[in-house]
Amino acid sequence: xxxxxxxxxxxxxxxxxxxxxxxxxxxxxxxxxxxxxxxxxxxxxxxxxxxxxxxxxxxxxxxxxxxxxxxxxxxxxxxxxxxxxxxxxxxxxxxxxxxxxxxxxxxxxxxxxxxxxxxxxxxxxxxxxxxxxxxxxxxxxxxxxxxxxxxxxxxxx
Amino acid sequence: xxxxxxxxxxxxxxxxxxxxxxxxxxxxxxxxxxxxxxxxxxxxxxxxxxxxxxxxxxxxxxxxxxxxxxxxxxxxxxxxxxxxxxxxxxxxxxxxxxxxxxxxxxxxxxxxxxxxxxxxxxxxxxxxxxxxxxxxxxxxxxxxxxxxxxxxxxxxxxxxxxxxxxxxxxxxxxxxxxxxxxxxxxxxxxxxxxxxxxxxxxxxxxxxxxxxxxxxxxxxxxxxxxxxxxxxxxxxxxxxxxxxxxxx
Numbered sequence: 001x002x003x004x005x006x007x008x009x010x011x012x013x014x015x016x017x018x019x020x021x022x023x024x025x026x027x028x029x030x031x032x033x034x035x036x037x038x039x040x041x042x043x044x045x046x047x048x049x050x051x052x053x054x055x056x057x058x059x060x061x062x063x064x065x066x067x068x069x070x071x072x073x074x075x076x077x078x079x080x081x082x083x084x085x086x087x088x089x090x091x092x093x094x095x096x097x098x099x100x101x102x103x104x105x106x107x108x109x110x111x112x113x114x115x116x117x118x119x120x121x122x123x124x125x126x127x128x129x130x131x132x133x134x135x136x137x138x139x140x141x142x143x144x145x146x147x148x149x150x151x152x153x154x155x156x157x
Numbered sequence: 158x159x160x161x162x163x164x165x166x167x168x169x170x171x172x173x174x175x176x177x178x179x180x181x182x183x184x185x186x187x188x189x190x191x192x193x194x195x196x197x198x199x200x201x202x203x204x205x206x207x208x209x210x211x212x213x214x215x216x217x218x219x220x221x222x223x224x225x226x227x228x229x230x231x232x233x234x235x236x237x238x239x240x241x242x243x244x245x246x247x248x249x250x251x252x253x254x255x256x257x258x259x260x261x262x263x264x265x266x267x268x269x270x271x272x273x274x275x276x277x278x279x280x281x282x283x284x285x286x287x288x289x290x291x292x293x294x295x296x297x298x299x300x301x302x303x304x305x306x307x308x309x310x311x312x313x314x315x316x317x318x319x320x321x322x323x324x325x326x327x328x329x330x331x332x333x334x335x336x337x338x339x340x341x342x343x344x345x346x347x348x349x350x351x352x353x354x355x356x357x358x359x360x361x362x363x364x365x366x367x368x369x370x371x372x373x374x375x376x377x378x379x380x381x382x383x384x385x386x387x388x389x390x391x392x393x394x395x396x397x398x399x400x401x402x403x404x405x
Contacts, residue, residue, distance in 0.1 A: 007292045007294060007295075007325065009292065009294040009295070009324070009325040009328045009329065010294075010322065010324040010325050010328070011324075012328040013323070013324030013325055013326070013327035013328035014324050016327055016328060016331050017324070017327055020387050020388050020389050021389050022389070033388075034323035034324060034327075035323060036323060041324075044324055074335055075277065075278065075279045075332055075335060075336075076276060076277075076279070078279070079279055079281070130290070133290075134292060134295075137282045137283055137286070138279075138282065139282075140281065140282045143282065143285075144286075144290070145285070146286075146287060146289075146290055154282060
């Protein structure tokens with residue numbers, strides 16, 4: 001499984017930039033506008049695609065109807081959409097299921113790193129862990145207690 | 158008028174030489190002003206901001222806030238820093254509550270106010286997280302929440318986006334503008350220092366351009382671009398060019 005190493009803020013930044021360009025933009029031009037190398041901007045494009053916010057065709061990035069609607073919303077309403085979107089990401093679905101099945105709906109960080117290693121081919125599970133927690137905290141789905149080194153399901157609001 | 162910067166100059170002494178950093182700066186800040194101070198590095202713009210919030214004394218001249226000489230502990234003025242300035246051993250919520258505790262607000266009320274501004278900047282879910290676990294963008298959101306929580310009349314920001322990656326910075330600027338557009342949100346006016354001209358044209362309704370050292374006000378421009386602004390708009394670029402031509 002591939003998981004893009006990018007934060008939710010970067011993904012939203014990308015959507016805003018594509019929106020400024022009229023809803024469709026060339027990946028190379030976006031990279032140029034932000035003074036990024038193409039491979040530096042790719043993770044945010046992958047992330048936006050994974051969340052169903054953009055479609056990528058022949059190097060062009062096009063906002064989906066969901067993204068256009070999302071960009072019309074304020075900070076708090078956007079959070080709800082992020083929650084629904086992140087909930088649908090396969091890897092996170094799987095991680096939530098593991099937590100639901102476990103005692104007290106918690107998991108040690110070490111086990112979470114193993115889970116990441118088993119699902120993403122990487123030798124850098126630590127930074128993927130940070131990214132996944134960035135997504136799930138944004139979404140209010142999975143939190144991390146760094147004192148106890150445990151991840152846990154967050155209460156539904 | 159909210160704030161008046163009147164005849165402010167600043168001289169430093171270095172190896173017995175006197176260096177003039179700021180030279181007779183004058184301008185006023187009104188309600189609803191979103192002012193960006195731009196200028197080349199070393200023009201003294203951060204020094205000027207520190208003088209405006211009362212953290213540094215001018216060599217001559219004065220800064221008035223609502224008719225009174227500004228004091229460093231003025232609770233109606235808040236600051237956002239480039240490097241976030243968070244306490245690493247406190248959580249997100251504790252960092253925000255600390256600013257409220259300093260104002261003598263009771264614990265229960267601190268909780269409510271901190272909660273309100275954590276939500277406003279989209280940090281809910283991160284309340285009990287330590288700064289080391291946050292990305293730069295999230296750290297600066299804490300910086301915003303902490304500054305807004307004291308419900309300041311004047312918000313001062315020193316290069317708040319310059320240590321963030323380009324996409325995060327874009328997202329944070331748009332969120333800041335959303336908060337600014339909300340009528341029931343503090344502050345009444347913003348002064349932001351930046352060296353990024355595009356950023357200034359994107360955010361400000363007034364741009365004050367400082368010259369190279371010693372910093373003098375070269376121009377005070379009203380940016381008459383409707384919001385939301387679009388960086389791809391040719392009119393936007395005309396303003397960016399105009400500001401550049403005044404600096405160079």
